[in-house]
Amino acid sequence: MGDYNDSNRTRRVAGERSARVEVDEEIRFHLHMMTAFYVRQGMTKDDARRAAEKRFGNTDRYRKNLAHAHHRSKRRLAVLTAIGHLREDFRFAFRNARRSWGFTLGIALTIALGVGANATMYGIIDRILLAPPPHIQQPEQVKRIYVQRAFLGNTVVSSYITHPDYRDWTVAESFQSVAALARSARTLGHGEEAQRVQTVFATASLFPLLGVTPYRGRLFVPEDDVIGATPVAVLGHEFWRREFGASYDAIGQMIDLGPDRFIIVGIAPRGFTGVDLERVDVWLPLHSENDAERWEDHRGYYWIQSIARLRPGIEPGVAAAEATALHRAGRAESRNYDRDASVIVAPIMAASGPNASDAFTVARWLAGVSIIVLIIACANVANLLLAQGVHRRREIAIRLALGVSRARLVRQLLTGSLLFAMLGAVGAVAIAKLGGDLVGSVLMPNVDWSLGVVSGRVLVFTLAVAALTGLAAGLVPATQSSRGDLVSGLKDGGTGGVVRRSKTRVAFLIVQAALSVVLLVGAGLFVRSLDRVRSIDLGFDPERLYVATLQAEPGALDRTARIRMHENALERVRSLPFVEAASIVRSVPFRSSIGVRLRAEGLDSIPRLTSGGPYINIATPGYFETMDLRILRGRAFSTADVVGAPRAAVIGETMARHFWPRDDALGKCLYIGGEDPPCTEIVGIAEDMRRQAVIEEAQLLYYVPAAQNPDEWDPRGIFVRTRSEGATIRSALRSDLYASEPSLRFVTVNLIGDFIAPHLRSWRLGATMFSAFGVLALVVAAVGLYSVLSFEVAQRRAEIGVRAALGATGTSLVRWVVADGVRFVAIGIALGGAAAFFAGRAIQPLLYETSFRDPLTYGVVAATLLAVSVLASLIPAMRTTRVQPSEALRAE
């Protein structure tokens, strides 16, 4: 009887109709025969028919039931058969994979790398861009509020508002609830053990708005959020684990932050960071902030941000319009620039709103790059599978001859590549975990990654991409292999006497080479940018330059005492053996700057630059020496510049040039500050320096000595240049400073480089990631080239044998093979170079003083690729010389 399915192959069309047709036909036959029987018994045709039908029973009912049952059983059978096929296919694929496990490993690894890179970037992008912060109910209804204002002719969008502004919105109909919050940092503990903690001040409405429930204890209630209420705190989960050892006794304890002590009332759930991504150590009620009485009703303190939950059914546009009206009405009496302000209601993810930072842009680029890597991996895997397909020609030919349908064969081969893909997926998840943690901590170190980069969504993504990769990579090889020529496949032992250079394989190879070029060019451009940025002259010398800030107990010291404390500290620090120079400053470059009223001799108005200013810094003598800021003309401050002596100032050369373009600035007067100030003579011109960013426009900077400005003098930091660098230096400085003043609450010591590094982050990351991916792509492409060429060599042994027999020398054979490989790669380089050229335009804004057309980069990349291709071709090429002509010919 054979295989039910095979004999009924034409009937395999499922469907109630075919089952019904069958049943109808069977019944029809029966009734016909039964009628004929009765006719033979002597009945008339009609009577016979009636009798037959009577015997049968309710024909319609039987017909329907039989058809239904028949259909169901056919379907079940089809499913069982399909499952059986699938199991068989998998077993076949598994056996095949195990037989050549090195090959399997290679493919799985390639897929793991390609998919892993993508999973990593997807995990990061998902966290910062797509998935809302955890523990928020219905996050699509929660919005960030921005205010768009006109300022000096420009439109500025900012999320910072005043407390009265926030209050205006609490009556909005469109908002179900509104909340406000502000990030801050407080000092926990005392002395050398003290540390900075990240705090967020929040209105009591924040937690209910977000819909978050406490992990333990309680969250804020409205009674906590009034001036004068007992100060309470909610701990962030990670902070609680770290500082309180995850003990539930923490609730009810006091925590000492800054001038106040707070009672801990609750612990936030794991990974909860409010609406931002940065970690939060402690949540405090908004009105527990020290200056609450000052900012409560003041329209000048822009220090909080606001979020709102839309009422269900309200469109963001409608809400924005209402909020704008309320905002303007509330500010009707205030200053000009706010009067025409408008409110923007934006999605909760800061990365997709206005003012998204650079890091997000870089992350998006990296996602694009990882897709390129995946394509390369795909092409490589496809090539490897094609090669394997040729190896298995005989086996495939036999199967086809035995009657396996082509479709079935393709399915089997695809199952095989799917199996590889699943193995690769496991590796990819591991890579995503490691890579995600790495990239996350490098690209956005402030973000709370405690929930890990690999979430459920990332796992689903990984599996899906791996499956797609497996299918995509396996499709062409599967269809090609199954198209095998039966006769030749069976005849020639699997290696093929007829040489047919696979155009497909060559095409894949060229694609790999081209994409590698694109990545490497990107890498090169970023590396050059990074190099250029790193070598920007900051004006001052950042090497071995530390910034120390001293923080006393709030309220413990008045200004005079603070000045004296800093001067004592300066004395001590200067006497340390490893210190070259030190100076106290009013504003720390890269941290803050100040500007005051200024008039200049001979000028009606002060020239302005787009960078603002002019910016003043007050410092002790030794500033220029400590910072290594050259005095171009004139002199720096000295200890002679005290009250009573002629007032002196040093200005930057840009300021000198802009204020007095045709005159010498030395000797000119500056009139600094409020009511009719005296003349401050310019005694020196210093070289320019960066004020707060590595890349910024020209700045107007000037300096005055602390001794001559006692009223404005407010020390903020001590600059120290040491003879050498290192952790020991840092802790020695710190200890010494602590020892200098017993009432010190907290001391920070940082290399100035720590403040500069964030500015370089995007280039550094771009350079690192592009290079990493580029090298990866190169390796993959090289391996691909090597495998294709080895294959060709093995295939064409006969041809090689003939050539050798005809007198070709070893070197000419080697040259022949290498030339082949190089030719493919050269085409790829040309294509890739063109692609990089076109795509490079889009990347230009991310580069620094490097044109996307930079010829050196392209040249180096091309040379590298050619060198690698020669190397990759060499090994298979060497093999040709070992082919004995007679042996090769005999194999046929």
Next chain:
Amino acid sequence: MPQSDDLNLLRGTLDLLILKAVAHGPRHGYGVVRWIAEQTEDELQIEDGALYTALHRLERRGLLSSKWGMSAAQRRAKFYTMTAKGRRQLEKSESTWNRYAAAVSNVLTAKPE
């Protein structure tokens, strides 16, 4: 309508009869109906439709397999054949039936004490 116990007994018996019908070679549905009618001298009083239901059920259980072919009169008909599983079931049912019949027979022919 027969009582439900009788129906079960009938079903079981019917299955046995059908298996026997095809034990010696494939038959189409009508052939099975005719054979049973002849063998039981049409005593069974069962609707033909019910026989077909039984045939399909046996096929679903894997005791029969079917194949479309040509009848003696060159018409398309569905032929049923016994599978190996069906053969085993038949043997088992036959032996059970025989034991049952023997037991009953013993009871019925028992001499009074």
